[in-house]
Amino acid sequence: MTSSVVTSSVATQPVVTQPRIGVDLVPLSRVRELLDPGIGGIGPVLARFLSAEELTGSLTPDGAPDQAGIAGRLAAKEAVFKLLGAVGRPVPWQGIEVLRGPGGRPGVRLSGHAAELARTAGLGPIDVSISHDGGFAIAVAAAATTTSLDHRL
Amino acid sequence: MSSAGIDSKGIDKVRDWILGRHPERTELAADVDLIESRLVDSLAFVELVYTIEDAAGIEVDFESIDIEDFQTLATIEKAFFA
Numbered sequence: 279m280t281s282s283v284v285t286s287s288v289a290t291q292p293v294v295t296q297p298r299i300g301v302d303l304v305p306l307s308r309v310r311e312l313l314d315p316g317i318g319g320i321g322p323v324l325a326r327f328l329s330a331e332e333l334t335g336s337l338t339p340d341g342a343p344d345q346a347g348i349a350g351r352l353a354a355k356e357a358v359f360k361l362l363g364a365v366g367r368p369v370p371w372q373g374i375e376v377l378r379g380p381g382g383r384p385g386v387r388l389s390g391h392a393a394e395l396a397r398t399a400g401l402g403p404i405d406v407s408i409s410h411d412g413g414f415a416i417a418v419a420a421a422a423t424t425t426s427l428d429h430r431l
Numbered sequence: 432m433s434s435a436g437i438d439s440k441g442i443d444k445v446r447d448w449i450l451g452r453h454p455e456r457t458e459l460a461a462d463v464d465l466i467e468s469r470l471v472d473s474l475a476f477v478e479l480v481y482t483i484e485d486a487a488g489i490e491v492d493f494e495s496i497d498i499e500d501f502q503t504l505a506t507i508e509k510a511f512f513a
Contacts, residue, residue: 308474326477326493356473368496369473391494 293424298401300360300419304353307413309345327352327371335378349415350384350408351376357419358386358404362395370395376406384408386419400424441486442508448482461505466498476501487511 312324324343328336332351338344354376359369373392379385386404388396396404402422409416446459449470456470465471471479479501480491489511500510 304474312474312478323478323481326481327474352474359473366498368476368493368498370494371477372493 295422295424298361298363298399298421298423300357301417302353302356302360303414303416304349304356305414306345306349306410309343309349309352312348313343313345324348327355329372329375331377332375346410346415350410350417353415353417354384354386354406354408354419357406357417358388359392361399361401361404361419361421361423362392363399364395376408441483441512442504444486445479445482445507446504448479459504461508462503464502465504466502471501483507483511 309324312327325333328348328351336344336348336351355371355374356369358374358376370390370392373388373390375387375389376384377387384406386406388404400423402424404419404421406417406419449465450456450459452475453470459470463470465479466476477493480493480496483489484491497510500506
């Protein structure tokens with residue numbers, strides 16, 4: 279994929295826009311581990327990964343944990359984290375929310391430390407795609423990042 | 432909250448938890464890098480923090496974690512069980 283160079287009307291240095299992607303895979307068996315011991319269907323450890331809104335959206339219509347949906351959410355969070363370029367830090371699970379957007383597409387909402395990392399990385403809007411099959415969930419996250427040409431490696 | 436007794440030190444609980452996840456290993460030296468050795472991945476890291484909290488009877492603020500405290504059993508012991 280080619281990069282595009284644009285000149286900001288504010289910045290004095292030209293900036294380059296580059297794509298950045300992240301991917302992650304989560305086995306549903308890991309979700310089952312996190313659900314045990316379950317309290318009200320959701321384990322206390324799993325609540326460390328998911329926000330209250332995500333937890334609400336991670337139940338099947340009969341109120342049971344949606345294991346595939348949870349695995350997809352966790353994979354998407356980690357995929358988004360890989361966009362942030364934050365080496366040597368734990369994933370800010372609560373600060374990367376993966377929520378159901380218009381038409382059922384997953385949407386990403388960043389807050390706190392994750393939002394700061396995204397700003398530092400110069401990330402634009404983030405898109406994610408999630409798929410499940412064969413006991414696994416996979417997610418890809420993509421965004422454009424703008425960096426000043428004089429800071430390129 | 433768990434109490435740390437003479438024959439079940441908190442760090443031993445952490446070691447046992449890691450070894451329990453890796454039945455191919457029978458021992459874990461204090462200086463083994465848990466993350467570089469892939470003994471603890473990003474999902475297991477949260478479980479590791481939960482295990483340390485339970486063993487040490489403390490609460491860890493996830494937002495202000497210093498990853499170096501969790502690098503090895505030795506650094507975990509120094510940070511949470513010293």
